[in-house]
Amino acid sequence: MELLSSRYVYDTNPHKLLNKLQLEMKQQVDDKVASGYYAFESVRCCVCGQRDFDLLSEKDRYGLWMSVKICQVCGLIQTNPRMTQAAYDEFYQIEYRKLYQGEDRPTNQIFYDAYLRGRNIYNYLQPWFSRPVNEYFVLEVGCGCGGVLQAFREQGCQVKGFDPGTEYLDFGRTNYGLDLVAGTLDDLVLHRSPDIIIYSHVFEHILDLHAELRTIKRALAKDGLLFIELPGVKNIENVYEGDFLLLLQNAHTYHFTLLTLTNLLQLHGFYCLAGNEVVFAIFSTDPSQTSREPTIQNDYSSVLSFLSNVESRYQVQQGLINYKNNRFFEAAEHFAEGVRLHPTNTQVRRLWAVTLMKMDRVDDAVKMWQTS
Ligand SMILES: [Zn+2]
Structure with missing residues (x-):
């Protein structure tokens, strides 16, 4: 299996517009990677323990090697x-x-965006509450400046957050009086077990997920809920305009679907109570379920066919944009990728044929038209 398409070849080019600070940071990371200062390690799959992989991409959206x-x-x-x-x-x-935000300090906008996310998370979790809301103790791992927790506190929950980045913690403590501390789940001393633990855009950054899940299981109340939000692979049409490359960022060590996430969580006795491909998912360690043997369901074919369909649509869309701007050579390249991804798609073959006509490659165009 080759890369998803030719645009995933490592060429150092960013796939999004970067400001001056972002370009500086990208160069700095490129240099540290090239010199070996930032070291890399190969690992087994954390779900099934195997080493049989297909390569999908060699770069991320910033043009970093990934x-x-x-x-x-x-x-x-x-x-x-x-x-x-x-x-x-x-x-x-x-x-x-x-590199990611193009800014080097927390802002009100960043806090407010997180707060809106927190309101969505609260609304998603609320139907699973079995006690009055003010009895809930909510802990957020990787809370940044605490915007998500602010939404829970507003509803009456007791909240606490922690994060390694002290500058962001200071922002939430000073401006909003939130209980935020520096550290990790392991070294945190809690006066009570959290009823809800939240990972919002954090879980996909962690390297040792098994250690993390063991710690979560120890910390969480017996009837507690684990909420995980992360950018789902099968949601890229809603968030990233069907552009898989925009999802890829070097800080992400894992790229989950709801099924692959559930596979992993099951290994630690967590069962999915609710979830979607956004991904928003709620897990619990329901004791009535723990005797069930966890079964890993293979998402490989489903994920690959989803990605090649979306990539094919992306290539056709880019082909049309180039065609409309009279860039026929570029358009032809995109339609060619579309045909490679979906050889039986008649419409894409015809679009390619019409573009070849524009390039005066009449014989090639006729051949393409006749085989469509
Ligand atoms: Zn695997």
Whole structure:
């Protein structure tokens, strides 16, 4: 299996518009990777333990080198090889926020965006509450400046958050009086077990998910809920205009669908109470279910056929944009990719044929038309 399409070849070009600060940070990361200062490691699939992968992409949306693979045995997409924990620790401290947000400090806008996300999460979780809302203790891992928690506190929950980045914690503490502390779930001393633990756009950044899940299981109340939000692979048409490359960012070590996430969580006795491909998902360690043997369901074929369909549509759309702007050579390249991804799609073959006519390649055009 080759890359998803030719645009996933590593060519160092960013796939989105970057400001000056972002370009500086990209160069800095490129240099650290090229010199070997940021080290990489190959790992087994964290769900099935196998090493049989197909390569999907060699770059991320910033044009950074990123090896994105799909596991043939369970369908989990992962960054592999990936940077080591030490490399990621420095990356998060120095380049991450500047590269991703194009700013180097927390702002009211960042807090407010997180707050709106928090309201959505609250509404999603609320039907699963079995006690009055003010009895709930909510813990958020990787809370940033605490906007998500603000939405829960507003509803009457007791909240606490932690994050490694102290500057963001200070923002939420100073401006909103939130209980935010520096540290990790492991070294946190809690006066009571959280009823809800939230990971909002955090879980897909973690390297050792098994250790994380063991810690969550220890910390969470017996009837507690684990909520995970992350950018779902099968949701890219709603969030990233069907452009898989926009989903890819070097900070993400895993790229989940609801099924691949559920496969992993099951290994630790978590069962999915509700979930969708956004991904929004609620898990619990329901004791009545724990005797059930976890079964890994392979999402490989489903994920690959989804991605090649979406990629084919993306290529056709790009072909049409180029055609309308009289860039026939570029249009032809996109239609060719569309045909490669979907050889039996008559419409794409005809679009390619018409474009070849525009390029005065009449014989090729006729051949393409006749085989469509
Ligand atoms: Zn696997």
